[in-house]
Amino acid sequence: MNIFTEQFKKQADEVVARYETKRASLLEILHLVMETYGYVSVEAEEAVADYLKLPPMDVHEVVTFYTLYYRQPKAKTRFNVCRTLSCSLAGSDRLIKHFEEKLGIKAGQKSADGKCGLQAVECLGACEMAPMLQVNDDEYVGGLTKERIDELIKKYMTS
Ligand code: FES
Missing domain, CATH: 3.40.30.10 (Glutaredoxin)
Structure with a gap:
């Protein structure tokens, strides 16, 4: 699934515009993924890395470090x-x-x-x-x- 729909990309662009570097927007972009899709899948990590021009491992390390990012659909x-x-x-x-x-x-x-x-x-x-x-x-x-x-x-x- 392509998480970067037109609507999502527009929101992500607005987030990135608030930061001096793309890397600095990573946490907020991941929050946006959570808000929109409920969790951050491996595919979403890769899409975010591609969008922010970051190594996928950098994004993966952030997602796995912070327990507030869910990596699978949330329990009720x-x-x-x-x-x-x-x-x-x-x-x-x-x-x-x-x-x-x-x-x-x-x-x-x-x-x-x-x-x-x-x-x-x-x-x-x-x-x-x-x-x-x-x-x-x-x-x-x-x-x-x-x-x-x-x-x-x-x-x-x-x-
Ligand atoms: S150690 Fe700070 S809330 Fe538990």
């Missing part, structure tokens, strides 16, 4: 548990394990029916509320506990 409900230092010290490993047991998937996976996904992600920017969880793109839960996880799973997985 996404649980992202922070695993960085403050959250790790506050027990995020134990909480990720709890999620894994409750959802029947490992971190980095989504369920076969696409209803839920679990990821261990880097700092969510609210270390003082560790351990932190992000649900989908806009809900943040601090001071995460096993009990809170059970409530959230019930809330999201039965609705």
Whole structure:
């Protein structure tokens, strides 16, 4: 699939015009891909590299470094548990394990029916509320506990 439709190319050109170099626009172009297509496929990485005149490996490294870029179609409900230092010290490993047991998937996976996904992600920017969880793109839960996880799973997985 050619992601650079006329409409997408127009939007991408507007993004690039705001930056001094094409390379500097990479993160925002990848956001545009996510917004438009829901995830960044390998084909999309190559198309972006071609469009920005960058080596495909440079684009791939950015996409794989930032956990906020999805590399496959997103699950309907996404649980992202922070695993960085403050959250790790506050027990995020134990909480990720709890999620894994409750959802029947490992971190980095989504369920076969696409209803839920679990990821261990880097700092969510609210270390003082560790351990932190992000649900989908806009809900943040601090001071995460096993009990809170059970409530959230019930809330999201039965609705
Ligand atoms: S370390 Fe988890 S939110 Fe910063």
